[in-house]
Amino acid sequence: MDFYTPSNSHQQTGPVHAWRNPANKDWCGSAGIDNWINGIGPNPVKIETNKLVLGLPFYGYEWTLAGKHEHEFFAVADPAKATSLEFRTIQEQYINKYGGRLVNNDAYGATYWHQEAIWIDFDNAHCIATKVGEAFTEYNLGGYVAWHLEADDYNWTLSKAGNN
Template sequence: MASKTLQMFSLFCSVLFLQLHFSAGQSAVQSAYWFPDSGIEAEDIDSTLFTHLFCAFADLDANSNQVTVSSSNSGPFSQFTQTVQQKNPNVKTLLSIGGGNSDTTAFASMASQASSRKSFIDSSIKLARNYGFHGLDLDWEYPETAAHMSNLRLLFNEWRAAVAADAKATGKPALLLTAAVYYAPRVNGVDYPIQAIANGLDWINLMAYDFYDPTRSQVTNSHAALYDPAGQVSGDYGVGAWIKAGLGSKKLVLGLPFYGYAWRLVNANNHGLYAPANGAVGPESGAMGFNQIRNFITQNNAPVVYNATVVTNYCYSGTTWIGYDGTRTVSTKVSYAKQKRLLGYFAWHVAADENWALSKAAKQAWGA
């Protein structure tokens, strides 16, 4: 009886710890991702514009299931927190693991067994502590089956328990845990583990962009529309779907793309939204950073249009049409996030900004 009472007390303390951890919460998240080859050094980031910065990406070793950092990234990653805190001592940093170019099968394999999940979790915490990060971010794009999602649920639960144990053992604040996820709670026909996200993560970053690009659409379009009058492909739909699925709004952080896509118009005189197009301008998918888009506008004296129906900017010159998020679009989206009582916003990625115009617009729109 005494041992059972002790177990119940221990369970109560664990639950209370988690409740206290989350109740402290975050007043707001104004964040962005950075990576070493992005175009700017970490020391050049104006960290006063952010509450949190994500350092991308750590890797998952498919053989050991451990989180690793490449030799070329070890230096800048290990110094990242110290570097960005020189301008803003209060900014929090998170080490992001994975990314869009990572091997999704490696994540699926890691999450499938308790031993490999433990290897991932333990190594991630050790790496974060050794490098001075305040948290960890999982960017698995994307789980593909119900089994993947079930294993993701276990991973989140076990990660949270390990982080709590680490905080207790070290006496340090618990590491933040976040994940970059699909814009809606259902991807590849399967649902994210809502309860595990609510219990295990401090928040999730909704990747509310890349809905379209010139390689997948024969008409010009906003790749990050806030609204979709004709359907469900929008940031607003994603936010509503996550909340409807049972996740609180304070667990949601809205994604802002600091880049756009360049379409090639079929007819230079038909240059509106949903105009016929036949591929990308430039390499691969036609992706362009906001700084590059601003240069294009200046060099070509390109007209700039703001569409309030879907909330997007676009510009055009000749047969080139570029859809993107300008300062007005960013301000509108951030105001939306605040009105919806979301936790905040994040940007991919900080180096694509131009003289901090988008970052400043976002911070001003959020306000105090």
């Protein structure tokens, strides 16, 4: 699930695919799994963990920071693009082209990259490995699904991280 996107977080950045969320414990991937397992929500049906699969997003979203010195999660920003960017595009057209700074934020289980006023949140290999590792260790899930494989880079970086 996309938690923070340009369409629902217009004026600030956010961890799009947060695995954990110290700012809002109910708005993250692990809380969603807990809800399914414990039968919490509009349709309170408990699901066995081995029947659940973890969704892995191979895309992210871009914002334009209001100030280039404030770049943490929830920094003031405007959405630069309402459409998602594939991981491959983020690698080739932003990170490899501009350099910038990549930040793995383990408190949220999320990664972002920024250069000057460009700010992009997405899952990299570190995020994917963390999510898969914790989902299978803590929850014993039945598997995972990547959306979508074509968005991975030519080295299959995210696919390999999920598999390892």
